[in-house]
Amino acid sequence: MSLALFDLDNTLLAGDSDYSWGQFIVSKGLVDAETYSSMNQKFYEDYLRGELDAYLYQKFCISPLKDKTLSEMNDLHREFMRSYIDPLWLPKAGELIEKHRAAGDRLIVITATNRFIVEPIVRKLGVADLICSEPGIEGNKYNGKLVDEPCMGPGKVSKLQRWMQAEGEDLKGSTFYSDSHNDLPLLSQVDYPVAVDPDDTLRSVAEESGWPVISLR
Numbered sequence: 001m002s003l004a005l006f007d008l009d010n011t012l013l014a015g016d017s018d019y020s021w022g023q024f025i026v027s028k029g030l031v032d033a034e035t036y037s038s039m040n041q042k043f044y045e046d047y048l049r050g051e052l053d054a055y056l057y058q059k060f061c062i063s064p065l066k067d068k069t070l071s072e073m074n075d076l077h078r079e080f081m082r083s084y085i086d087p088l089w090l091p092k093a094g095e096l097i098e099k100h101r102a103a104g105d106r107l108i109v110i111t112a113t114n115r116f117i118v119e120p121i122v123r124k125l126g127v128a129d130l131i132c133s134e135p136g137i138e139g140n141k142y143n144g145k146l147v148d149e150p151c152m153g154p155g156k157v158s159k160l161q162r163w164m165q166a167e168g169e170d171l172k173g174s175t176f177y178s179d180s181h182n183d184l185p186l187l188s189q190v191d192y193p194v195a196v197d198p199d200d201t202l203r204s205v206a207e208e209s210g211w212p213v214i215s216l217r
Contacts, residue, residue, distance in 0.1 A: 002173030004100035005160075005186070006127070008111040008118055010179040011196045012093040013085070014217060017121060018061060018113040019044050020084040028076070031064055048199065050182055054112065054150035061114055062135045066144025073142065077120055085121055092216040096177070097125060106169070110160060110176075110186070112152035116142070131159050156186045177214075181205065 009016040022040035026033045039060060046052040065073060100107055108129040109122045115132050122130045133152070136145040149155045164170060175192040176183070181201035187193035195206035195213045206213050 002105050002175070003108060003164075003169060003171065003190075004097075004103075004105040005108050005110050005174065005176040005190065006097070007176075007178035007180065007183055007196075008109050008121065009113060011177055012090065012097075012109070012125065012216070013088040013121070014090050015088040016044065017085060017088075017117050020088070021061075021080060021117050024076075024080045024084050025064055047180075047182065050201070052152070052182070054152040054155065055146070058114065058133050058146045058150045061117075061133075062142070062146055063144050065116060065135055065142035068142055070137070070140050070142070073116060077116070081120060081124075090216045094125065096216065097127065100175070101126075105175075110151065110156055112150060112156070112182075131156070131163055153182055154185050156183065157189060160186065178202070187211075 006012055009018065019040060022036060025031050026037050026040075043052060043057045043060060047057075097107060106129065107127045108131060109118070109125070109127050110131040111118055112133055114135045115130070116135050118132055119130060131151060133150045134147040136143040136147045149158065151159050171190055174190040175194060176187055176190040177194045177196045178187060179196050179198050179202065181199055184202070184205065193206075193209075193211045195202050195211055197215050197217055198206060198213060203213060205211075
């Protein structure tokens with residue numbers, strides 16, 4: 001059994017779930033529309049340039065969850081899935097996942113986006129293992145804090161290493177699919193890195209390194 005690792009946003013989805021969640025909560029009037037939309041766009045542009053402050057961004061993403069109960073946020077998430085995530089669904093992504101499942105690989109989604117947003121999406125994809133940024137929970141409410149480091153850039157590598165140690169896994173024969181140059185730290189660790197609808201920087205690195213470049217769009 002080898003690990004088949006998948007980034008989520010703009011890889012298995014035709015868009016960014018974190019950014020879409022920001023648009024959704026603005027549309028629901030849960031945050032100040034002008035301020036939140038401006039910051040959401042700024043962080044997204046920082047991410048595309050590879051200049052994102054991961055800790056500051058996760059604080060921004062998680063703060064609207066503060067003092068919200070798990071049940072009320074789950075109700076909101078179901079609406080979010082229908083209106084924002086379902087249109088981003090990629091049939092070819094499902095086919096790729098099933099190809100690795102049929103090969104006997106262990107499937108893992110590893111994403112910078114926090115668990116509240118991505119866990120239902122990953123469940124719908126049929127993937128059991130998820131490594132992501134973790135929002136804090138106290139009792140039955142989110143506390144607005146980040147648990148552990150953000151699962152981004154080098155943080156993906158360190159969180160995966162700890163997960164592998166706990167699970168008795170390793171990277172022998174491993175594959176990782178990603179769209180972003182922000183994932184180069186992990187792409188450089190696996191045996192079979194694959195660029196999926198990559199940004200310009202990742203495409204250039206992939207072509208120079210002889211990595212496969214594919215599209216799921």
